[in-house]
Amino acid sequence: MNKKRVWGGLAVGLALTLVLAGCGGKSSDDAGKIVIGSQGSDAQIWKHIAQSQAAKDAKLNIEVKEINGGVELNNATKDGEVDVNAFQSWAYLDSYNKDSKADLAAVATTYLEPMGIYSEKVKDIKNVPDGAVVALADNPANTARGLSLLQAAGLIKLKDGFNLGTGSESDVVDNPKHLKFKLIDDTTGPRVIQDVDLVLIGNTVAMEGGLNVLKDSLFHEEISVDTKHNINVLVTTSDKQNDTGILKLGELYHNKDTQNYIEKEFGGTKVPVEKPISYLEE
Incomplete structure (x- = not known):
C-alpha cells in the first residue's frame, strides 16, 4: 500500500472534519x-x-x-x-x-x-394644567410608547395609523391642553421629575429611582391588544x-x-x- 496515499487521505479527512465543524458555528x-x-x-x-x-x-x-x-x-x-x-x-x-x-x-x-405617567406637581391626571411640560424618552420606541400612553390618558389624540414603534410628536393631531414635549434620556426620568410637569418613565428605570408604577404613577399601562x-x-x-x-x-x-x-x-x-x-x- 502507498503510505503517501494513506497519509494524504487522512489529512484530507481531517481537514474536511475541521471545515464541517467550522461551518456548524x-x-x-x-x-x-x-x-x-x-x-x-x-x-x-x-x-x-x-x-x-x-x-x-x-x-x-x-x-x-x-x-x-x-x-x-x-x-x-x-x-x-x-x-x-x-x-x-x-x-x-x-x-x-x-x-x-x-x-x-x-x-x-x-x-x-407598565410605563407610567409621574408628577410631583400634578396630583390627578384630570387636572393637568394648560401648557404643561411633558418629558418623553428620546429613543423612538419609547417616544411612541409614551405618546400612546398620553392618548390613553385622554390628554392628546394621535393620527390614525400611528406607528407604535417609531411615532413621534409630529403625529399628535389634537393637543387640547397645549402640552409641550421635552425629549430626555430615558434613564434620567426620576431625576427630572421635579423639573417638568409630567414625565413618562418605564418601570425598570422607575424602580431604580424608588418609584412603584402601581402606587406612584398618575396613570399607567394595562395589558391589552393596544399594549402588546x-x-x-x-x-x-x-x-x-x-x-x-x-x-x-x-x-x-x-x-x-x-x-x-x-x-x-x-x-x-x-x-x-x-x-x-x-x-x-x-
Missing part, C-alpha cells in the same frame, strides 16, 4: 454556557434564575453579563459578546432592527412592565433562535419559583406574559 450548547446580557432589575432576575435548581435540572450553565444601555446590549448580542439579552420590549427590538439593519430575533415573552408591542422579550441572533438551551430560558422565566421571586422582589410591577412570539407579530 458555535452555539451555546457547544460552548456549554449561555451568556445573558442584561441590566438593572432584569439582571437581578436572571442571576436568581442562573442559581436556581430549575436551571441545574435543565443542565443550563447561565452567566449574566451586565451591560448598561439598550443599544449597547443589542450590539453585544449582534456581535456575539452575549448569546441572549433580556431587557427590551418587542417595539424596541423592532425599532433597533430597522435602525441598525440588524436581524435579531425574539424567542420568548417575559412580562409587561410593549411586552418584553428574550432576544438572540437569528442563527441561534432555535438553539435548545436558549429556548429553555423562557420556560425557566415562567416557572413557579421564578415567578414567586419576581412577585416578592418587585411587588406585581412585572406582569408575567407567556405568549408565543406569533402573538406579537399579528
Whole structure:
C-alpha cells in the first residue's frame, strides 16, 4: 500500500472534519454556557434564575453579563459578546432592527412592565394644567410608547395609523391642553421629575429611582391588544433562535419559583406574559 496515499487521505479527512465543524458555528450548547446580557432589575432576575435548581435540572450553565444601555446590549448580542439579552420590549427590538439593519430575533415573552405617567406637581391626571411640560424618552420606541400612553390618558389624540414603534410628536393631531414635549434620556426620568410637569418613565428605570408604577404613577399601562408591542422579550441572533438551551430560558422565566421571586422582589410591577412570539407579530 502507498503510505503517501494513506497519509494524504487522512489529512484530507481531517481537514474536511475541521471545515464541517467550522461551518456548524458555535452555539451555546457547544460552548456549554449561555451568556445573558442584561441590566438593572432584569439582571437581578436572571442571576436568581442562573442559581436556581430549575436551571441545574435543565443542565443550563447561565452567566449574566451586565451591560448598561439598550443599544449597547443589542450590539453585544449582534456581535456575539452575549448569546441572549433580556431587557427590551418587542417595539424596541423592532425599532433597533430597522435602525441598525440588524436581524435579531425574539424567542420568548417575559412580562409587561407598565410605563407610567409621574408628577410631583400634578396630583390627578384630570387636572393637568394648560401648557404643561411633558418629558418623553428620546429613543423612538419609547417616544411612541409614551405618546400612546398620553392618548390613553385622554390628554392628546394621535393620527390614525400611528406607528407604535417609531411615532413621534409630529403625529399628535389634537393637543387640547397645549402640552409641550421635552425629549430626555430615558434613564434620567426620576431625576427630572421635579423639573417638568409630567414625565413618562418605564418601570425598570422607575424602580431604580424608588418609584412603584402601581402606587406612584398618575396613570399607567394595562395589558391589552393596544399594549402588546410593549411586552418584553428574550432576544438572540437569528442563527441561534432555535438553539435548545436558549429556548429553555423562557420556560425557566415562567416557572413557579421564578415567578414567586419576581412577585416578592418587585411587588406585581412585572406582569408575567407567556405568549408565543406569533402573538406579537399579528
